[in-house]
Amino acid sequence: MRKTGFHERGTKDFINIDPLQTGGKLTEDAKRALLEWGDGYSVCDFCPGTLDRIKTPPIYDFVHETLPEFLGSDVARVTNGAREAKFAIMHAFSGCKNGKKAIVMDSNAHYSSYVAAERAGLEIFLVPNTGYPDYLIEADAYARVIEEASQKTEVVLGLVTYPDGNYGNLPDVRGISKVCHDYGIPLILNGAYAVGRMPVKMKELGADFIVGSGHKSMASAGPVGVLGMKDEYAEIVLRKSGKYGIKEVELLGCTSRGVPIMTLIASFPHVVERIERWHEEVEKARNFSAMMEKIGINQLGEKPHNHDLMFFESQILYEISQNTKSGRYFLYRELKKRKIHGIKPGLTRYFKLSTYGLSEDEIEYVINSFREIIDIYT
Amino acid sequence: MRKTGFHERGTKDFINIDPLQTGGKLTEDAKRALLEWGDGYSVCDFCPGTLDRIKTPPIYDFVHETLPEFLGSDVARVTNGAREAKFAIMHAFSGCKNGKKAIVMDSNAHYSSYVAAERAGLEIFLVPNTGYPDYLIEADAYARVIEEASQKTEVVLGLVTYPDGNYGNLPDVRGISKVCHDYGIPLILNGAYAVGRMPVKMKELGADFIVGSGHKSMASAGPVGVLGMKDEYAEIVLRKSGKYGIKEVELLGCTSRGVPIMTLIASFPHVVERIERWHEEVEKARNFSAMMEKIGINQLGEKPHNHDLMFFESQILYEISQNTKSGRYFLYRELKKRKIHGIKPGLTRYFKLSTYGLSEDEIEYVINSFREIIDIYT
Numbered sequence: 001m002r003k004t005g006f007h008e009r010g011t012k013d014f015i016n017i018d019p020l021q022t023g024g025k026l027t028e029d030a031k032r033a034l035l036e037w038g039d040g041y042s043v044c045d046f047c048p049g050t051l052d053r054i055k056t057p058p059i060y061d062f063v064h065e066t067l068p069e070f071l072g073s074d075v076a077r078v079t080n081g082a083r084e085a086k087f088a089i090m091h092a093f094s095g096c097k098n099g100k101k102a103i104v105m106d107s108n109a110h111y112s113s114y115v116a117a118e119r120a121g122l123e124i125f126l127v128p129n130t131g132y133p134d135y136l137i138e139a140d141a142y143a144r145v146i147e148e149a150s151q152k153t154e155v156v157l158g159l160v161t162y163p164d165g166n167y168g169n170l171p172d173v174r175g176i177s178k179v180c181h182d183y184g185i186p187l188i189l190n191g192a193y194a195v196g197r198m199p200v201k202m203k204e205l206g207a208d209f210i211v212g213s214g215h216k217s218m219a220s221a222g223p224v225g226v227l228g229m230k231d232e233y234a235e236i237v238l239r240k241s242g243k244y245g246i247k248e249v250e251l252l253g254c255t256s257r258g259v260p261i262m263t264l265i266a267s268f269p270h271v272v273e274r275i276e277r278w279h280e281e282v283e284k285a286r287n288f289s290a291m292m293e294k295i296g297i298n299q300l301g302e303k304p305h306n307h308d309l310m311f312f313e314s315q316i317l318y319e320i321s322q323n324t325k326s327g328r329y330f331l332y333r334e335l336k337k338r339k340i341h342g343i344k345p346g347l348t349r350y351f352k353l354s355t356y357g358l359s360e361d362e363i364e365y366v367i368n369s370f371r372e373i374i375d376i377y378t
Numbered sequence: 379m380r381k382t383g384f385h386e387r388g389t390k391d392f393i394n395i396d397p398l399q400t401g402g403k404l405t406e407d408a409k410r411a412l413l414e415w416g417d418g419y420s421v422c423d424f425c426p427g428t429l430d431r432i433k434t435p436p437i438y439d440f441v442h443e444t445l446p447e448f449l450g451s452d453v454a455r456v457t458n459g460a461r462e463a464k465f466a467i468m469h470a471f472s473g474c475k476n477g478k479k480a481i482v483m484d485s486n487a488h489y490s491s492y493v494a495a496e497r498a499g500l501e502i503f504l505v506p507n508t509g510y511p512d513y514l515i516e517a518d519a520y521a522r523v524i525e526e527a528s529q530k531t532e533v534v535l536g537l538v539t540y541p542d543g544n545y546g547n548l549p550d551v552r553g554i555s556k557v558c559h560d561y562g563i564p565l566i567l568n569g570a571y572a573v574g575r576m577p578v579k580m581k582e583l584g585a586d587f588i589v590g591s592g593h594k595s596m597a598s599a600g601p602v603g604v605l606g607m608k609d610e611y612a613e614i615v616l617r618k619s620g621k622y623g624i625k626e627v628e629l630l631g632c633t634s635r636g637v638p639i640m641t642l643i644a645s646f647p648h649v650v651e652r653i654e655r656w657h658e659e660v661e662k663a664r665n666f667s668a669m670m671e672k673i674g675i676n677q678l679g680e681k682p683h684n685h686d687l688m689f690f691e692s693q694i695l696y697e698i699s700q701n702t703k704s705g706r707y708f709l710y711r712e713l714k715k716r717k718i719h720g721i722k723p724g725l726t727r728y729f730k731l732s733t734y735g736l737s738e739d740e741i742e743y744v745i746n747s748f749r750e751i752i753d754i755y756t
Contacts (some may be wrong), residue, residue: 003436004444004646006407009414010434012421024418029384034412036387038641040402040593040600045389045719056388059629060380066382080458083630091497111622112631118619119627215418215636221600222418222636223458241496244489249497252461253490258593258600260636263416268382334474341423 001076011341013054018342019165019309022356023197023217026263030219033266037259045255049246051254051261052077062265067239070272071210072201073228075249077238078264079255082192083112085227086159088250089188090120092237093156103157104145104185106137106171108164113190121367122157125149133300135167139175146183159188159209162200166352167301168193168309177206186233192216193309195226196271198278199354209233214260219267224260244310281308281356284363288355291367295374308356318349320377334373340366381636389719393740396720397543397687400734401575401595404641408597411644415637422635427624429632430455430638440643448589448650451606455616455626456592457633460570461490463589463605464537466628467566468498470615471534481535482523482563484515484549486542491568500535503527503594511678511691513545517553524561537566538585540578544730546571546687555584564611570594571687573604574649575734576656580606582752587611592638602638659686659734662741665731671673671746673752686734696727698755712751718744 026034037043037057046056052063052227059078067076079085094101102123107112109126117124127145129135144156149155158180163170173189180187186208194200195212196219202210209229215222229237238248247253256264285308289299297314299305321328332345343351355363394400394632404412415421424434430441437456445454450499457463472479480501483491487504495502497590505523507513520536527533534560541548551567564586572578573590580588587607593600607615616626625631634642663686667677675692677683699706710723721729733741 001444001647001650002438004643006410007414007435007640009420009423012414018419020419020422021417024420026418031416033415034416034637035409036385036390038404038409038599040404040591040596040598041396041398042387042402042600044398045387045396057385057597061381066379080462081635084458087630097639110416111625113621114621115619115625115627115631118621119630157463213418215592218416218418221416222420223634224636241489241493243492243496244685247489247493252465252497253493256601257459258602258638259412260601260638262385262502265382266384269379274380312603345424377525 001369012168012321014339015343015358017353017355017358017366019193019352019354020216021342022308022354023193023219024215025035025219025288025357026221027219027267027270029266029270030221030263031114033182033262037262041257042259043261050248057262057265058263059265062268066268067226068228069212071212071226071228072203073196073210075238076226076228077251077255078261079225079227079251081212081223081225082190082213082216083116084255086113086188086190087116087119088227089209089237089350090117090122090157092239092250094120094122101156102149102153103159103361104142104149104155105159106161106164108135108137108169109159109161109187110165110190110192113159123153125155134303135301136169137171138319139172139179142176146179146185150183155183155185157188158185159190163193163309165193165308165309167311168258168305168307169302170306173205173207175185181206193307197275197281197308199275203230213265218264218271220264221260223255224264244356274364282306284308284358285310285355288363288367292370295307295367295371297370309352310354311350313350313354314348316374316378320326320374321348324377330377331373335369340369391568392717393736393744394678394720394746395718395733395736397571397730397732397733399720399734400686401571401597403597403735404592404599405597405645405648406646407644408599410640411640412599412637415640419635420637421639428626435640435643437639440473440646444608444646445604449573449590449606450581451588452609453612453616454604454606455629455633455641457603457605457629459595459603460568460589461494461590461651462633463603464491464566464568465494465497466605467587467615468495468500468535470617470628472498472500478531479534480531482520482527482533483537484539484542486513486515486544486547487537487539488543488568488570491537491660492538496713500578501531503533507690512681513679514547515542515549517550517557520554520557524563525593528561533561533563535566536563537568537657541569541571542683542685543571543687545689546683547680548684549583551583559584560622571685575653575659575686583588587622592642596642596649598642599638600636604641607745630734660684662736663688663733666741666745670748673749675748686732687730688732689730691728692726694752694756698752699726702755708755709735709751711748716747718747
């Protein structure tokens with residue numbers, strides 16, 4: 001019982017620059033939805049047997065009309081998260097039957113893509129990036145790795161991370177999907193940092209599957225994700241139970257049976273609207289990057305940058321950490337003092353952050369804080 | 379965008395007798411936790427790499443100290459739900475490698491146990507119940523089915539539902555686990571309707587795994603579940619990624635990365651306390667059952683009953699449905715008029731309900747409503 005009960009969140013009023021969190025802050029409507037639908041299994045009052053067919057609240061409309069249009073897919077489902085969506089696809093394709101099958105994915109992929117493939121029993125071949133300082137993932141590299149992998153085993157899926165969660169790079173998905181299709185391989189687009197932040201349509205980019213994260217990028221409470229696919233793959237990934245004819249096996253019958261899906265629906269109009277303003281977010285990120293470079297903190301990854309998630313390298317902060325009593329935690333502590341949260345405690349030389357949703361004033365405050373911290377210690 | 383945004387829940391102020399929902403109503407502390415931790419990925423402010431090791435908020439203490447003691451297990455984890463916990467166990471055991479493996483489960487099992495086994499690629503052998511009117515699951519029947527299944531394939535797991543979600547029967551888990559162990563098979567206890575409502579300890583009952591549901595029976599927002607196991611099975615079910623050494627493959631690295639786990643922790647002291655009063659809930663259910671029988675609605679399943687979830691058979695309500703304009707929806711509508719929610723629209727002859735957490739006055743009101751409805755139509 002120790003430490004159970006209600007707990008406060010210490011960072012609640014901080015300026016948040018954690019890439020994991022900037023796109024998942026709730027709207028006012030989502031907060032209202034929390035209290036309205038907080039009780040366990042609240043969305044199941046009028047369940048006809050599966051989550052996606054519930055009409056009160058209007059989950060049916062969301063899953064079967066709104067979401068496919070939004071994702072640019074034929075079919076869509078709500079899942080427990082992006083990783084659970086990726087695993088459902090991979091598990092459906094691995095079959096666990098005719099020996100080892102493989103997936104080819106970018107080496108910038110999120111760990112959960114890798115772990116989902118491991119769980120599905122797929123052999124994993126990684127497409128290398130171009131290395132320091134850009135870490136780009138190129139379509140030609142997919143061709144080379146698929147060739148190589150196909151010598152050894154049957155490649156059944158490709159995956160590309162758009163953007164990746166380290167550098168915020170946006171690879172050429174059209175080119176990569178063309179390569180995959182030349183080899184007869186369907187492509188999964190992991191859009192956990194794209195769907196809900198920026199314009200992205202699965203079919204326009206040539207992908208066969210798309211996954212997104214509600215809690216990461218769609219202003220939703222976690223855990224919740226979205227999954228879109230082409231019609232032709234629905235019978236594989238959404239195959240039904242042999243005994244319970246309406247239950248989709250890879251979704252274990254139902255997924256987001258609770259309040260997160262209602263926050264997703266509540267925030268949706270805001271999410272659609274904010275995507276229209278994506279160019280402002282990119283501009284903000286580029287300005288931030290330029291200002292950081294002026295104080296000697298360099299952005300790695302694509303330049304000019306095309307996403308709010310940025311990776312920085314800082315020789316100066318690293319050197320300070322070597323010469324101060326607080327050691328490598330000094331940066332975390334100094335930022336905490338200034339009510340800025342989001343850079344992992346202990347990091348100084350390499351760190352990522354996100355400017356998503358920050359106001360101009362907040363951006364300026366963050367930059368000034370970095371400048372001030374460097375000044376204090378040098 | 380049609381029908382997105384905030385939605386009201388029409389049944390919010392109703393007396394709820396839906397077995398799916400009576401144990402999942404939030405406490406006041408859980409409601410506060412909703413708003414405090416609503417933002418996506420909010421629990422990950424100070425994540426050291428996996429959910430169960432987060433110390434702020436104190437998820438580490440909950441998962442590694444409180445939960446194993448509460449479940450009577452050696453090891454515990456929080457999952458996205460009971461079904462996801464069952465699948466993790468089954469998937470870890472199916473191996474997808476050395477040909478077909480099998481699971482033996484009670485025929486009263488929840489559909490999600492069956493679908494989880496299908497998804498894991500396990501062959502499924504069902505232990506029959508004793509049929510009308512008690513539908514009991516007996517230990518001897520497990521022995522017969524395991525014998526039979528073992529002729530054809532390798533049985534790697536047993537599962538028993540305690541209680542089942544149809545009749546609310548509590549089978550002899552000690553006897554069943556003894557049978558399973560005689561055949562060298564570990565037993566999963568599906569306690570989705572037990573854990574958080576009534577006293578239940580995995581090892582005392584002889585089981586090897588236990589799963590519970592936060593949103594069903596632990597006063598939590600969904601989706602969230604708990605998983606307990608014996609030490610000896612942790613290395614199978616909680617095996618680590620080959621590349622990302624701290625990530626547990628079957629949990630895809632992390633599970634309940636959001637607000638549901640904080641409602642679980644917030645409600646926990648209340649849950650512990652209410653379990654102490656379980657005998658009152660049983661008494662209430664028995665009284666309710668007796669009063670229903672007085673008005674010609676008969677309880678099936680174990681008698682005297684040992685759980686708040688009860689299954690009823692009603693010839694009289696069925697006959698009314700045959701002779702009224704509203705047809706089989708009359709009962710739903712009459713109950714709705716009286717602000718009682720929880721019997722599926724369209725059911726009259728057979729239905730289940732739960733008296734969990736209802737006050738004496740509410741119980742009386744529900745009984746009187748049934749009586750009144752029968753009087754009106756006969």
